[in-house]
Amino acid sequence: MQLPRLLALSLLTASLSIAAADHIDTLPQVSQTLSGYADIDSIKRRLTSLPLHIIEGIWQFPADGATVVIERFNPDNTRDDGAARYRIVILRSPQRSMIPGTVMGYLSPSAKRGVYTAKIYTAGDGGSTLIRPKRFTLTLNDDGHLSFRRHRSSVYVNIWRLLPYVSRLGVRVRNDNPQDLDGCLRLFPAPVSGPVEPRYL
Secondary structure, eight states: OOHHHHHHHHHHHHHHHHHHHHHHHTOOSBOOBOSSOSOHHHHHHHHHTSOOOTTOEEEEOTTTOOEEEEEEOOGGGTOOSOOOOEEEEEEEOSSTTOOTTBEEEEEEEOSSTTEEEEEEEEEEOSSSOEEEEEEEEEEEEETTEEEEEEOOOOOOOOGGGGSTTOTTOOOOOOOOOOSSOOEEEEEESOOTTOOSSOOOO
């Protein structure tokens, strides 16, 4: 492939990625609540009637049992650019004040298969509102497991550089905690690869 064509293809891919992510960047500082999400059976019927992308469906966080739906949507029902956009909407939450239909965040596919960029609320205000949106990378490990990795920026100050004769010394902090253990398991539709928690007799 000639260099100009390769450059044009790269610019096109980058522009599509930016277009798909623009709604993620405009996630409000507080969550919104949508109607029509109180009945999980009606959500299942709606999903069954659609040709689903692999990320779409009903998912559950095993840590606390919270249940969400990930679904495609068109912002403001006005855009027809072909870019896939998804939203995460709460169906059930262990926090009783959290209302079904609360938007938890938005995501869009990245250039890597099975990897999505997302902006998700990370805290509650003590009531029915979610706050503090942060960036995440979501990875489909298979069609039944979805892991979340939060983007973190760390600033390290090496105070040894400020002292004479010890500038060759340095202190490095290393965190070896796994970063991709948070996430959810697919409830609906059932994973093609089999149950997410197989039972052995």
